[in-house]
Amino acid sequence: MKILLASRNAKKLIELRRILAETAPGIELVGLDDVPAFPDTPETELSFAGNALLKARDGVRNSGLPTMADDSGLTVDALNGMPGVLSARWSGKHGDDAANLDLMLAQIADVPDEHRGGAFVCAAAYVHPDGTELVSMGEMRGHVVRERRGTGGFGYDPVFVPEGHELTTAELTPEEKDALSHRGRAFRDLTARIVPS
Structure with a gap:
């Protein structure tokens, strides 16, 4: 079964292919670079689930393929749950990991x-051309340290x-991270609902 992942994040695509190879080997996951180009979907919702559904619906509409999408981010207790859905653009520029991380660390320095x-939180959405829509949530609680450690992840x-x-999570092996991550939990639950054992 071919499913589109509505993401241009190559690291996320690799991570999800690794997770699905273990939990749903019958799924062939392709990324946005594998289908004819269409404009990126603006993340205008105020919830992870809302943004994930927006991207999945847009993927189905533009590709005709069943589509998975996720919205995920870091919620920091001392920042009242922020950066949350704004995690990827916390510093003002989408996808600037270093600037986003630096700003968040500065905000909780004291x-x-x-x-x-x-917690890292993930909403994983699946939309089928027949109108079926599913959403699964995953969470990984923990704490934020003061200095960067490790070279893995993103x-x-x-x-x-x-x-x-x-x-x-940047010091864990990919397999260790997959086993406990918010994204791994959400997508394992979602694929179990799509492809029941």
Whole structure:
């Protein structure tokens, strides 16, 4: 079964192909670069689920393929849940991981370690050309450290330590991260609903 992932993020596509190879080997995941080009969908909703559905619906409409999309980000307790749905453009420019991370760290620089909790949150959406729509949520709680550690992952991974761990998500192996990540949880649940065992 061929499914479009409505994303141009090459690292995210690799991560999800790895997750789906384990949980739904019958799914062939293709990215936006594998289909005729269409304009990017603006993320105008105020929730992860709303943005994920916008992108998935747009993918189906423009490609004719069943489409998966996600919206995910970091929610920091000391910032009242922000950057949240604005995670990828927190510094004002979409996709500037270093600037986004620097701004968030500066905003909580004076916050004591015991109050630096937060979570990575992911909404994974699936829309089929027949009108079927599904959304699954995943969350990974943890805390934000003061300095970048590790070279894996992307986004806020170098400063986020999951609960029960000492390494940042950028220091974990891809397999370790997939097993506990917000995105892994959301997409495993979603694919189980699409392709029941």
